């Protein structure tokens with residue numbers, strides 16, 4: 001595990017996340033992820049630290065309301081959020097990680113459009129992302 005850093009476009013939201021240098025991320029076809037081009041690096045909550053920007057984070061929810069789509073109210077970028085599949089963790093947008101620490105990225109497709117079929121247990125597992 002190494003420490004990656006990242007954040008939103010304007011720089012108000014900044015975070016640290018512990019993950020391997022070679023990360024496994026998921027690309028989801030659901031209504032919101034496909035529009036934003038989000039790449040999910042999903043980690044348990046204790047591997048994510050918000051360094052700044054709590055005051056500018058705005059939350060958007062739809063459908064079940066379990067996912068908390070957090071975005072910067074100044075620049076509009078969703079750099080991390082609490083996903084429906086892992087409500088006890090965080091999904092970091094791999095596109096928002098700073099350059100220099102990610103050595104390799106494997107993109108795996110996930111079928112969020114048919115959420116109940118993708119997650120029959122009602123949630124996803126934590127993999128060694």
Ligand SMILES: [Zn+2]
Nearest residue numbers: 008010072075
């Ligand atoms: Zn911002």
